Amino acid sequence: MPEAPAATGTAGIDLDVGWKLHPQVALRPEPFGALLYHFGTRKLSFLKNRTIVAVVEALPDHSDARSALRAQGIGDDTAPQYARALGTLAESHMIVPA
Template identity: 75%
Template structure:
């Protein structure tokens, strides 16, 4: 995950909040993803508001030492085209 790159939800992806986190559905690929943590949901939703991933993590109080699981989740979303570079 490029920390200095801006990201956003793919235009064909819908995010539906759920009590456990959120569901992401990609209408183009028909893939479904689950976000099982409200913090990662908030980070994904806020990506367009920040100049890069590092700023999005910082805005949510995620320091370098705690960033690994969030970066892994974002990498998975990028690999499945749920999020794309802005």
């Protein structure tokens, strides 16, 4: 498995790298967004809006996170806030490099 690029909740992730859900993570849609549960670590994460859910679901369909963001209508002006959210998911091993 490739070494994970640096990810921090404040700085975000490298948007030019491909990402996907960890194989042990289940995503369950909810009215507020979604729940992510990691069966290996037993961690639970909440995605608090449908846009970030759509981005996470789109990650495996794109060669990099930036393309996944753009496919959801997220431009470079708002990408940093989503990069921070994705960075938090990477830190908790909910998403991993593709």
